[in-house]
Amino acid sequence: MFFVPGNHDVNWESINVENDEALTLKLSSARNIDEYQRALSTHLVNKDQAHERELSFYPLGAFDQFLKDASVLSQPVEQHGYYFTTSLEKHGVRLGVAGLNSAWHSASRKVADIKDFERLALGLPQLKYSLEKMATLRVDAAVALLHHPPMSNWYSPYEQDLQREELQKFDFILHGHEHRDNTVQLKFLDQHDAMILGAGALYVGGGYPKTFKVFRFNLDGLVYQVYFWRYSEERRAWIPDTGPYWPMGYLQGALGDRLRLRHHVRGTVTPLITNRRRAQRLPESPLRTQKSKSSRRPIPAE
16 A cells, blocks of 8 residues: 655645745746756755755655554655655566655645645656666556646646656556546556556545546556446445446556567567457456346455
């Protein structure tokens, strides 16, 4: 189980307004993306900026303590200061995970006229070092976890440009923040090479649908499946979350060309798939199945 911080993990009352305004001024004064990333990287990693950086991350202190407590759930420590990288192996597949921090510059509740819109940033250091770690670990697939939707208007324009170039080097990008129905939050980047998966919202109370999705992929067949689930208040149960393109509550397709090429070159999989029926095959689902007159739909195990 992996956790990454969101804007609600920030203690806005602990934000040092003077330090925040100074950094915001530096970033807003940048005339191009290079100046912007230079100022941001200096703040995040330069030893001379250690005190200012400590003030920036102090509002996430309670979340940092939560991560330490969550170590019993195999949560990695933030070994890079404010983000983590790790890997795990399942059925002979090494999966790399980068837990990125998109919330550290959030200040939307501290000062009334300051909003997070076009303000947030990952910054080059955590993207660059995470990708380098994925290469060092020689992972079969790389996953980026972050709270705010990538390349969205929550980030500064220069940061959005950086993400379009760097985030697409991951194979899967998983994010949260948006409370809309998660069935519409499935898209690709870079000619179907990087897949973006938006999570639903799970919380107490009403206002938004309670949803989540289960994602499975098979590197031998180079295919994926996404299962959509929604909580029914009326039935008090989790039910398939159907959509116009997945009336049975799930979607499947072929993985991106980059994964195909990588594993074909390594010789770890069968030749590239050309038969459509073969491309749709996956191993037996880990979820228990239930028969109906029209289909077999995986449901959670009891």
